[in-house]
Amino acid sequence: MVSCDDMQEGLGNKTGHQCCSKRKVKRGLWSPDEDEKLIKYITTHGHGSWSSVPKLAGLQRCGKSCRLRWINYLRPDLKRGSFTAQEESIIVEIHRMLGNRWAQIAKHLPGRTDNEVKNFWNSCIKKKLIAQGLDPKTHNLLSNNYIHNNNNNACKLISHQYSHQQTTSTFTVDSQINDISMDMKAPLIPFPTIPPVPDTNPPYPPLLHKFSSISTCEYQNPNTLAFLESGSKSSIGSVPVSSSTSHPSEFGMLDESCMWAGGYELIQSIKSEKEQPELQVETIEKTNELIGAGQNMVASFETSTFDFDFVESTLLPCGMYYNPSPIVQPAWNSWALQEKK
DNA sequence: AAGATTTTCAACCGCTCTCGT
DNA sequence: CACGAGAGCGGTTGAAAATCT
Incomplete structure (x- = not known):
């Protein structure tokens, strides 16, 4: 990690670091003293331009190193400890x-x-x-x-x-799947029959289908991918809701099923969590923001705690609430007819 | 108990992306 | 449009810690 140049000047001292070419910078592990200086500076002034942070904070580090240290280790909102x-x-x-x-x-x-x-x-x-x-x-x-x-x-x-x-x-x-030559982004299981279209007014029908391959289906959906890439808020506690977020209208009827499935999976996840006594279930802080309905409907949730009854009565219907596009409407109607028989 | 080996994870590097000029 | 600076990202490294022999 430490180059020959560094070794000549003791641990991690080096000139000519790419982003701080005019300054001698220290490298390697951060000392508690350095941490303290960085925390003190950022909590007081914010980081502003990272390249100016080391000088202003009195650190012999490059801005990049400060940024990394703050983001990966010193930020107050970091959750430490093992992954659940x-x-x-x-x-x-x-x-x-x-x-x-x-x-x-x-x-x-x-x-x-x-x-x-x-x-x-x-x-x-x-x-x-x-x-x-x-x-x-x-x-x-x-x-x-x-x-x-x-x-x-x-x-x-x-x-x-x-x-x-x-x-x-x-x-x-x-x-x-047994065919290992299959492309990872291809659908891995046959898409299930399309569930019935919900009425546009409550009460909503129960979900009839549960699929095991939601994310695989969803990968087909460029809008969902874009949504994920945009880093949008998408968790209720640690329950991901991305799989219930895609509006089907642009991607044909299969995504319609996926959205339903996603909604169902979401609720199931929450249900199973609720059965864990250690889980804190309190109130919704912010929920069901529908963004760009009609094009790329995205239910956005940001909360670490939530009210289960509210989720069941509101989020699930929200996840299903949309006007089916002309493309998928006939397919839904046809499915509904078959079901009646 | 001690040395060897493996694992973990903080930190760095080089690249790309974004934004301002 | 071109360019440069800064930010951000993924891959990689290697010291420290943990585990094995």
Whole structure:
């Protein structure tokens, strides 16, 4: 990490750092004293231009290093400690959609940084997926060649677990897929029959379908992807709602199902959370903001606590409330007719 | 108990993106 | 439109900590 230049001047001292070419900068681990200076400066003045922070804060660091230290370690809103199982599943789910876009993934985990998510992925989740016989890049099943030709611990673990993985996988969707040549972004399971179109006025019909491949479907939807990329607020506590956010009108009838499925998954997640006594369930702080309805309807939620009854009575209907586009209306009607028979 | 090996994670690097001029 | 500066991102490194032998 420390170059030859650095070694000549003691730990981490170097001239010619790219972003601070005129200053001698210290590198390497931050001392408590440096942390204190940075915290004091930013809490008093804000960071402003990062390149000017070191000088103003009295630090012999480059601005980039200050920024990183603040964002990844000193920021007061950071959540420290181990990742929860729920956070882990969110990471896996979003990674399946977006790949190694750590900053985007981190935006769905309040208090976590991209660096933290990336480290957690590389040190933990990746191994778990491999142990389950899943390729961490594609989330598809690993080939037998991969499993048997790689002589590392994870792969040894696979050879032990592989025969059970079809039924024990935590991540249900891709474990059903046997064609490893399939592109990761392609739909992995057949789309289910379209559920009935809801009436535009309450009361709304119950959700009839639950799918296991929501994110895979959603990946097809460029608006949803754009939404995720934009880093929009999208969690209720740690329950991701991105899968219930896409307006179907521009993507054909299949996305209509996905939106329903997403809504259902969301509510199920909340329900299962509510059964955990340690979960704090209080009041909604901000919810169901519908953005750009008709084009890219997005339900935006930002809260760490919520009222369950409100969620059930309001969010679910919100998730389903839309005017079906002319494209999908006939399909919905046709489905409804079949159901009546 | 001690050395070797592996794992974790803070920090850095180099690149791209964005924005102002 | 071109350019430069700063911000932000993902990949990578390597010291420290944890685990193994």
